[in-house]
Amino acid sequence: MVTWTATDVVGNTSTIEQKVIVVDNTLPILQAPEDIIIEATSIDNNEVDLGESSATDNGEIISISNDAPEFFTLGDTIITWVVSDSSENTASDTQLVSVVDTTSPEILPVDDLTYEATAMDVNIVYLDNLSVSDIQEVTITNDAPEFFPLGETLVTWTATDVVGNTSTTEQKVIVVDTTTPDLTIPEDQIVEATSIEETLVEIGEAEANDITGISSITNNAPEVFSLGSTVVTWASIDNNGNSTTYEQTITVVDTTSPSIFVPADIVAEAVDPVLNFIELGDATTYDHVGVDSITNDRPDSFSFGSTTVTWTAVDTSGNISTGTQIVTIVDTTMPEIIAPSDVTVEAAGTSNTVVDTGDATIYDIIQVDSVTSDSPDTFPLGETVITWTATDSSGNSATATQTVTVVDTTAPSVTAPDSIEVEATSIDNTVEIGNPVYDDLVEIISVTSDSPDTFP
Structure with missing residues (x-):
């Protein structure tokens, strides 16, 4: 506001106001920061330092602002910068922010694999997936064969993100044969000795197999075995030098009685x-x-x-x-026997003479079991031979004889008839003289007299 004052000579004054309006219709001049191309660190969470814009105005700059997001996504983003002066004049400028992905995927270190062979050239090896770091989806491929041979195979892994950035790494797959051969040896044996130190033993045959093939099967068995236990060591070596050993015990025993x-x-x-x-x-x-x-x-x-x-x-x-x-x-020797001495006795009758024959004398080295004789209870007139028999405990027998003679040396007794006196009847008289009375231990053979036929 402009105040006008009029004063006269005597000092009287009058005032009036005049409004003077100065207007600003000139837009400020704004210079946005330069366009930015930045490497993405994520798909949608990239922080970008936009830089500083510059602005000039014939008045006062009140504000400079932009519509930039807090985080930028992969790709192009247009940022609009706006400047306002004190007269509310505004101007704008744009800035292009390009978030690009030119970084190859990061493949974390991959360990080489050592795998035990199960075959010479058809080994199946299960490869672990790679650990890959990238802001975008990554496709992982490798040139691994379907089957791995024995030895070292170099596998190339390739990681490709969606924009075509690639990374490669190599992994060694080493198929090794450290497995010892399968060795089957004969069973332990217990054999009967045929000698104290030279027993021949058929120890049997060992069998071995291995994926690489068997180079040798050996044992340290001696040609002949001594009495006792001998440990035979069998060894199998495959074509890669792996070896397996087992022990077989050969026990030579002597259970045979002499x-x-x-x-x-x-x-x-x-x-x-x-x-x-x-x-x-x-x-x-x-x-x-x-x-x-x-x-x-x-x-x-x-x-x-x-x-x-x-x-x-x-x-x-x-x-x-x-x-x-x-x-x-x-004892086959007969006992010795001596019969009693021969005996001669006076008859006591014709057949009933009792005789004490005596006892036989005997001897045997073992034992006399019995002494018998065939002597009758009574003896007849005349000679009787008695057989004495001695039998020992072994059944051997011996005999001896004894003669018993029964004799009659006693005269018979006879008594003549009584004397007779008879009257003669003639010159030659017949007389009945009677019979004598007689007796004897044995039989009377005859009784005779010298009597005449007639008596004078």
Whole structure:
């Protein structure tokens, strides 16, 4: 507002106001920051330093603003800058912000793989996925074969994002053969010794297999085996030098009893009931390993009858064999018998003479079982031969004879008839003289007289 004042000479004044309006219709001049091309760090969360705009005005700049987002997405974003002056005049300018992705995907370090072979050239190896870092979706490929051969294969991995940025890395896949061959050895054996240190043993055959093939199968078995346990080590080596060893135990045992051949059975004549001294002979033996001792349980002397002598052979492994020898002391010698002396006795009758014959004298080295005779209870007149028999406990018998003679040396008794006196009847008289009375121990053979036929 402009105030006008009029003053006269006497000092009187008058005032009036005049409004002077100065207007600003001139737009400010705005210069947006330069366009920006920035490498993306994410798809939609990229921070961008836009820079500073510049503005001039004939008045006062009140504000400069823009419509930039807090974070920028991948691609182009147009930022509009606006400047306002104190007269509310505004001007604008644009700035192009291009968020681009020219960065190849980041492949995190990948470890080489070592895989145990299961075959020579058809090994299936499962490769782990790569760890890849990228702001966009990434396609991962590799040139791995379907099957891996034994040895080293170089696999190239390629990571490609959606805008075509690529990264590659290499991974070694090493198919190794560290597996020892499968080795099957014969079973442990227990064999009977045929010698103390030279037993032949068929130990059997080992079998081996391996994916690379077997180079050799060996063992350290001796040609012959000694008594006891021997450990045989089998070794199998494949074509990559891997080896497997197993042990087979060969045990040579001696469980065979020695052979024993005892002397022949002996039958000897007894010379005494208990004191019979016999030479048994010697036993012979055989054993694959060796005989330690030969003994028997013979008594010092042998008694009448059978005695079983047990021979025992013990080999060096403690195996025992026995054999028996029977020593039989027999009595085939007849006993000695001496009959009583011959006897002559006076007859007591024709057939009923009792005679004491006496006793026989006997001897036997073992024992007399019985002494008998065939002597009758009574003896007849004349000679009777008695047989005496001695039988020992072994059934041997001997005989001797004794003669018993019954004699009659006693005259018979006879009594003549009584004397007779008869009257003569003639010159030659017949007279009945009667009979005598007679007796004898034995039979009267005859009684005679010298009587005439007639008496004068």
